[in-house]
Amino acid sequence: MKRIGVMTSGGDAPGMNAAVRAVVRSADYHGLEVFGIERGYKGMIEGAIHPLGPRDVSGIVGRGGTILHTARCLEFMQRPGREQAAAQLAKLGIEGLVVIGGDGSYHGAEKLHSEFGIHCIGMPGTIDNDIGGTDYTIGFDTAINTAMEAIDRIRDTAASHDRIFFIEVMGRSSGYVAMISGIAGGAEDILVPEKHTSVDDLIERLRNGHKRGKKSSIIVIAEGHESGGATAIAAQVAEQSEFKDNRVTVIGHLQRGGAPTAFDRVLASRMGVRAVEALLEGESGKMVGVSGQNMLLRPLAEAWGLRTLFDPGLLRVAHVLGV
Ligand code: ADP
Ligand code: F6P
Numbered sequence: 127m128k129r130i131g132v133m134t135s136g137g138d139a140p141g142m143n144a145a146v147r148a149v150v151r152s153a154d155y156h157g158l159e160v161f162g163i164e165r166g167y168k169g170m171i172e173g174a175i176h177p178l179g180p181r182d183v184s185g186i187v188g189r190g191g192t193i194l195h196t197a198r199c200l201e202f203m204q205r206p207g208r209e210q211a212a213a214q215l216a217k218l219g220i221e222g223l224v225v226i227g228g229d230g231s232y233h234g235a236e237k238l239h240s241e242f243g244i245h246c247i248g249m250p251g252t253i254d255n256d257i258g259g260t261d262y263t264i265g266f267d268t269a270i271n272t273a274m275e276a277i278d279r280i281r282d283t284a285a286s287h288d289r290i291f292f293i294e295v296m297g298r299s300s301g302y303v304a305m306i307s308g309i310a311g312g313a314e315d316i317l318v319p320e321k322h323t324s325v326d327d328l329i330e331r332l333r334n335g336h337k338r339g340k341k342s343s344i345i346v347i348a349e350g351h352e353s354g355g356a357t358a359i360a361a362q363v364a365e366q367s368e369f370k371d372n373r374v375t376v377i378g379h380l381q382r383g384g385a386p387t388a389f390d391r392v393l394a395s396r397m398g399v400r401a402v403e404a405l406l407e408g409e410s411g412k413m414v415g416v417s418g419q420n421m422l423l424r425p426l427a428e429a430w431g432l433r434t435l436f437d438p439g440l441l442r443v444a445h446v447l448g449v
Contacts, residue, residue, distance in 0.1 A: 127245070129159045130405055131175065131220045134192040135166030135227035135234070138382055139251045139265025141390035142192040145226045147183040148398020149249075154180045156406060161220055165195045166227070167202035167234055170211040175218060187391055190268075190384045196227070202234055205241070212242040221245060222405040224398075226264070228252040229430035232413065236426050239411045247401045248413035248426055249394075253381055256300035258432030259424030260415030264397065267389040269296070269381040270306045276377050277311030277344060284342040290332065290363075290372040294347050294356035296381050301348040303381070305436045305444065308346035314448045315343075317359070319350040321441055325359065329367045331448075338449065396421055 132149045134142045146162070153160045162182075164174040186193055201207035215223070222245040225235045235246035250257045253269035273295045284291045293313075297303040301318025308316035315331055317323050328345065335343055345359075353359040360374045386394070397414045400421040404412060412423040 127158065127221045127405060129161065129218065129220045130222035130224065130402070131161045131163050131215060132178070132194070132224045133163035133166055133170065133226065134194045134196045134251065135225060135231035136196065136198065137228065137252060138192050138196050139253050139263070140190045140268035140382070140384055140386035141264040141394040142196075142226055142251050143186040143189045144386060144391045144394035145249055145251060145264055145398050146192065146194060147186050148395045149224045149402055150178045150183045151180050152399045152402040156402060158402070161218060162194050165197040166199060166231065167207075167211060168197040168199040169195075170214055171199065171201055171207055173214045173217075175214060175220075187395075188385050190386065208237055208241060212238060212244065215244060223247070224249060224401045224405070226251040228254070229257055232426045232429050236411060245405055245408070245410040246426075247404045247409060248429065249397045249401050250413060250415065250429065253303065254297050254300050255302040256298065256433055257413075257429045258434055259413055259422070259428040260434065261418070262393060262416055264390055264394045265382075265386070266302070267393075268384060268386045269303055270310065271387055272381050272384055273303060273307035273377055274310040276375070276380065277307060277313065277346065280375055281311070281344055284344055288341040290343045290345070290369050292345050292347055292356040292360040292372060292374045294349055294374070294376040296378070297348045297350060299350040300433070301350065302434070302436050304346050304348035305440050309440065309444050309447070311344065311346065312447070313344045313346040313444070314340070315345045316444045316448075317345065317347045317351045317353065319348055319352065320435065322352065325353070325362045325366060328359070329363060329369070332363070332367070332369055335449065
């Protein structure tokens, strides 16, 4: 193998640039030529592919977003789109590919591998931390710290006005971001898709807190919670209880931006080095994951087959400490 491609795909995540840098620099170290593919599979189909050298990735280790841009691409879901994409890679002699993204992007990589024999290695890049085969995804640590900082700020105003705040955080169908940022921010309750919580239970808990002397409360809600999000649950609480004067904050895409934390930069760097080594070892259809201190190669199918869940013991920690 002499030439490889690197791309970012799906939702962006802080640390993706550190990942691109690591792939480019370690490939160069091993004497491989690297091509950056812009806007994920969309750019691959369009041929938006250009050489990337070690100097092209200078100064990006700490930059949020992705210099390669990212996109979602419906055309690639169909075989003719993938044929076009594979032809663009063949034209440039690109035999290996590192795909930085989520499980959707891995489905695409799996097809490039099985249909066209392109060697593909995945690197998990998403703030949701919902990918099987790895303890952590690139971007999660930054996102939970951003969410925690937002909770801290809202607590100031919540306490000043003796108010209840409902704060919605991202995570798609996973409650990982909510659980960790909620515990770190000292939330009174945390509503996640992994556990059923009724509005009645929530109101009961708010009442107990007030009986115990709480004048303000913060409820963190994962966007994927069955209630339909913070706005819906705040309205129900106002309608069914004495807690009428509540406020809602949806943190939204703030969680996707910003400089990556040291943890995400180092995770991305380690994964990038391992991804290039994997291609050189002739591996394909695998993802780099972290387990404890170790970098592992796991089948791509594990990424979407086994969802990473938070330790259920955290539910109890949140419950005990939020009283
Ligand atoms: P993520 O990688 O963050 O999970 P998406 O689910 O949006 O993001 O997937 C990113 C892109 O991967 C899609 O826009 C599409 O181009 C490609 N993709 C997703 N699923 C498949 C599939 N089953 N077959 C082929 N390509 C896919
Ligand atoms: O997967 C990352 C993520 O930020 C999810 O947490 C969220 O549900 C989704 O992407 C938002 O997607 P978009 O940027 O397309 O609105």
